[in-house]
Amino acid sequence: MKQFVKNYDTMNHFKGSVNQIKTKNNIQMKLLKFKFILLLILIPAGILAQDLDCPSRLKMRRATPPYKFNSLSKSAQCLTGKKYEFVVPLNAGRDYRISFYASPVFNNNINFRIIDMNTGQKVMDLPGEVIEYDKKGSCVLKPYTDPASGKSIHPYFDFYPTSSTQLKIIIDIPSIKQSENEGSNFNAPEERRKGCVTVFIQDKKSAESGGFSVSE
Amino acid sequence: MNSLLKILGTFIIVLLTVSITSCNQNGKSDDEDIFDDKDDIGFITEVESQTYYLIPSPEGLFSFIRDGDLKYVKDVLNPTENMDKYIDTRAKELNFGIYSADLAYVASFNKYQESVDYLNTVRTLSDEIGISAVFDENLIGRIDNIIDNQDSLLKVTSDSYFSIVRYLESSNRTKTLALIVTGGWIESIFVVTNLIDNFDPNSDAVQLLADQKLVIENLMSYLDQNKSDDNIQRTINDLKNLQKIYQELKTEVKENSAPQENTDGKIVVGGNAKIIMTKEQFEELKQEVAKVRNKITKNN
Numbered sequence A: 001m002k003q004f005v006k007n008y009d010t011m012n013h014f015k016g017s018v019n020q021i022k023t024k025n026n027i028q029m030k031l032l033k034f035k036f037i038l039l040l041i042l043i044p045a046g047i048l049a050q051d052l053d054c055p056s057r058l059k060m061r062r063a064t065p066p067y068k069f070n071s072l073s074k075s076a077q078c079l080t081g082k083k084y085e086f087v088v089p090l091n092a093g094r095d096y097r098i099s100f101y102a103s104p105v106f107n108n109n110i111n112f113r114i115i116d117m118n119t120g121q122k123v124m125d126l127p128g129e130v131i132e133y134d135k136k137g138s139c140v141l142k143p144y145t146d147p148a149s150g151k152s153i154h155p156y157f158d159f160y161p162t163s164s165t166q167l168k169i170i171i172d173i174p175s176i177k178q179s180e181n182e183g184s185n186f187n188a189p190e191e192r193r194k195g196c197v198t199v200f201i202q203d204k205k206s207a208e209s210g211g212f213s214v215s216e
Numbered sequence B: 001m002n003s004l005l006k007i008l009g010t011f012i013i014v015l016l017t018v019s020i021t022s023c024n025q026n027g028k029s030d031d032e033d034i035f036d037d038k039d040d041i042g043f044i045t046e047v048e049s050q051t052y053y054l055i056p057s058p059e060g061l062f063s064f065i066r067d068g069d070l071k072y073v074k075d076v077l078n079p080t081e082n083m084d085k086y087i088d089t090r091a092k093e094l095n096f097g098i099y100s101a102d103l104a105y106v107a108s109f110n111k112y113q114e115s116v117d118y119l120n121t122v123r124t125l126s127d128e129i130g131i132s133a134v135f136d137e138n139l140i141g142r143i144d145n146i147i148d149n150q151d152s153l154l155k156v157t158s159d160s161y162f163s164i165v166r167y168l169e170s171s172n173r174t175k176t177l178a179l180i181v182t183g184g185w186i187e188s189i190f191v192v193t194n195l196i197d198n199f200d201p202n203s204d205a206v207q208l209l210a211d212q213k214l215v216i217e218n219l220m221s222y223l224d225q226n227k228s229d230d231n232i233q234r235t236i237n238d239l240k241n242l243q244k245i246y247q248e249l250k251t252e253v254k255e256n257s258a259p260q261e262n263t264d265g266k267i268v269v270g271g272n273a274k275i276i277m278t279k280e281q282f283e284e285l286k287q288e289v290a291k292v293r294n295k296i297t298k299n300n
Helices: A002-052 A055-060 A176-180 B002-029 B058-067 B080-085 B089-108 B112-128 B137-144 B150-170 B174-195 B204-224 B230-247 B279-298
Strands: A074-079 A082-090 A094-102 A111-116 A121-127 A157-161 A165-173 A194-205 B048-053 B250-253 B267-269 B273-276
Touching: A055 A074, A055 A194, A055 B150, A074 A082, A074 A165, A082 A194, A082 B204, A121 B267, A165 A194, A165 B204, B048 B204, B058 B089, B058 B150, B058 B174, B080 B089, B080 B112, B089 B112, B089 B150, B089 B174, B089 B230, B089 B279, B112 B137, B112 B150, B137 B150, B150 B174, B174 B204, B174 B230, B174 B279, B204 B230, B204 B273, B204 B279, B230 B279
Parallel strands: A082 B048, A157 B267
Antiparallel strands: A074 A194, A082 A165, A094 A157, A094 A194, A111 A121, A111 A165, B250 B273
């Protein structure tokens, strides 16, 4: 009888320990689930928050010497199905280097046109990406391979104003329906995507004469 | 399995909530890229367009002075003591721009003590117009540790300016930004006109002033986008005479003065047209700029 009671006590004690371990495990599992949920909340929230702060995208860009960052640079929030114009005054006597960056949400499906407002001439008209070409000047957003160094280079465009002028940069972002559902008869509502487009401008004193130049 | 479903369910609900909140924030706060009711339901009937008029920063304008031979004259600047005069929001925002330009000017000439004084004034005003968050620990640390070095002085001052612009753009305070940019531009032009002792139509400084004809058009269009605001409308009215003076500047076609072909892969722009400013026009401009600028700094 004594032995039975002893065994019974031991079993109870064992059961208690098992319960304690189970409770502990449950708490740990709950904690793990909570952490998982928290991660699931924070990651998309972080991504969404980043997308909205386009002006801060400019901080990511660094001027390449001898060019210096030009304050006319702009990063703006853009939507598919919308056209944007940036009117940029340029001074004679300086060299300008302009490059463009766009959020991946646009898939480089953006058209770029630049008009010289002094002459009224179109000086650039290029797509964001051309799949079959990989050379400088073929597109605006997709990096090309430099044949000399073999390095991947983000496209840039150099401008030399002989007189002070304004450039009108026209950025046309087609709607998703136009760009992705081409040929489809399905008259679905268009999806509007939002992202950032950056016009990154650098400048330096021009080595060339012409117009007026600033004395050193 | 049930737990996994619960987690997935929670995730979907949370994701939807975050997405909806995010869209609502944009729809309400973004004045420029505004979503109208039609857009909210995802239909687009025609291609919309939006124009950004870009204005150079004071530092950008003074970089020409730095490269040239204009001298340093502290007396033309707005004294830091004037800060106490600015009570209303418009005066604070316009003079914030004025002081930012003064800061860029003194930093261009590597004037350490003056730069610190103007930087402190800009910091104090930033607090009063609710943008003190720009001056975070990192920026304040950099300001406190400025050594007497033109590059770092200029770098810190221009970084401060761009941080302010980015902050205002990010928080959609376009009207505040418009007034700051206006103040900065007016002060830059005021300083340059006062540094020219002897008028020479071929000098770089005079040409820089004449070329501002393009900038004032941008500035007026930019202000016009925000004219529903009384403070902006008042500023537009104050700038109208100045705009008129600039509109009267003629454009001359230069002869054989510049290469027209594409050199070194550069795209040649601008053509042969050059904006011309006569001595009389310069004097008229100088007078009008002083009038507009002093109205702002004296807060009349």
